[in-house]
Amino acid sequence: MTTFNGASASLGTALSGLPRCAVLSRGRGGEPRLLVDAPAGSAEIYLFGAHLTAWTPRGGKPVLFLSRQAVFDGATGIRGGVPLCLPWFGAGPQGTSRPRHGWARTMTWRLRSVQTTAEGGAVALLTLEHDSLAVMYEVEVGQTLRLSLSLRNTGSSPRLVEAALHSYLAVHDVTACQVTGLEGAEYTEGSVSGQVQVGPLQVRGPVDRVYRSSGTVRVTDPGGSRTIVVEGLGSPTTVVWNPWSGSAKGMADLADDEFPRFLCVETAAARQDAPVLEPGQTWSLGARLYTESL
Numbered sequence: 001m002t003t004f005n006g007a008s009a010s011l012g013t014a015l016s017g018l019p020r021c022a023v024l025s026r027g028r029g030g031e032p033r034l035l036v037d038a039p040a041g042s043a044e045i046y047l048f049g050a051h052l053t054a055w056t057p058r059g060g061k062p063v064l065f066l067s068r069q070a071v072f073d074g075a076t077g078i079r080g081g082v083p084l085c086l087p088w089f090g091a092g093p094q095g096t097s098r099p100r101h102g103w104a105r106t107m108t109w110r111l112r113s114v115q116t117t118a119e120g121g122a123v124a125l126l127t128l129e130h131d132s133l134a135v136m137y138e139v140e141v142g143q144t145l146r147l148s149l150s151l152r153n154t155g156s157s158p159r160l161v162e163a164a165l166h167s168y169l170a171v172h173d174v175t176a177c178q179v180t181g182l183e184g185a186e187y188t189e190g191s192v193s194g195q196v197q198v199g200p201l202q203v204r205g206p207v208d209r210v211y212r213s214s215g216t217v218r219v220t221d222p223g224g225s226r227t228i229v230v231e232g233l234g235s236p237t238t239v240v241w242n243p244w245s246g247s248a249k250g251m252a253d254l255a256d257d258e259f260p261r262f263l264c265v266e267t268a269a270a271r272q273d274a275p276v277l278e279p280g281q282t283w284s285l286g287a288r289l290y291t292e293s294l
């Protein structure tokens with residue numbers, strides 16, 4: 001297997017072992033990033049955070065939102081795309097863990113390989129070993145986006161792990177969107193737990209809900225003439241988030257007019273549904289995203 005170390009790769013020179021549809025170069029802020037331009041779709045993945053910042057299925061429009069004020073300084077989590085939250089979600093089970101959403105999104109991962117797929121796409125494999133966890137992350141780019149996270153507890157004691165594939169879905173107007181697939185699911189918002197989703201979700205204000213749901217979520221966006229479908233694999237939790245205007249004002253990496261342009265639908269395992277991994281145990285979480293025309 002070809003190994004590329006994102007921190008030390010000589011990015012100015014041609015690298016052997018990458019298929020013709022993939023280039024590893026320096027992106028914004030001089031950060032190493034993989035560009036994929038395959039027959040079935042294109043994408044951009046920063047090694048910092050193994051952060052997918054763009055995915056466009058061939059013939060379609062970009063599916064992921066990226067803030068025009070996103071920071072690429074190799075220290076700040078990137079606002080948009082698909083941040084990878086691990087090994088805790090938010091401030092973690094005790095509410096005291098830092099950095100928010102875990103260390104995985106602010107560490108530089110190793111790009112291990114890029115391979116083409118029979119469907120005209122490409123799959124990138126990234127890895128990270130830290131804090132007694134060995135993590136593998138596969139990003140398969142094509143007409144469909146497949147994200148597969150797999151981790152092993154390399155420590156000697158059981159540990160609770162939270163994870164989220166925090167996708168920022170690009171929409172024309174979040175207030176016009178209809179979100180289905182969560183009906184009947186129990187959720188927590190803020191400190192209020194035990195609430196139940198009645199009917200489709202419509203976002204007309206700030207939303208930050210942690211659903212106990214593994215169902216497929218469909219975001220129908222009439223202005224974008226499409227439905228974005230998010231299917232979780234091995235994911236007991238779905239988080240839906242939009243900061244709305246009030247919180248957006250306090251976020252330096254999100255412009256004031258951007259909050260209506262995205263909805264986060266996060267494929268996750270968090271809170272009471274987070275797994276406890278025994279020493280040596282492997283666990284995985286995945287998501288499949290695709291669009292349907294209206």
Ligand SMILES: O=P(O)(O)OC[C@H]1O[C@@H](O)[C@H](O)[C@@H](O)[C@@H]1O
Pocket residue numbers: 077090100101166208209239241266
């Ligand atoms: O600003 P961050 O750390 O990227 O987090 C963004 C949001 O991420 C969501 O997953 C959380 O549910 C929100 O509470 C949080 O505000």
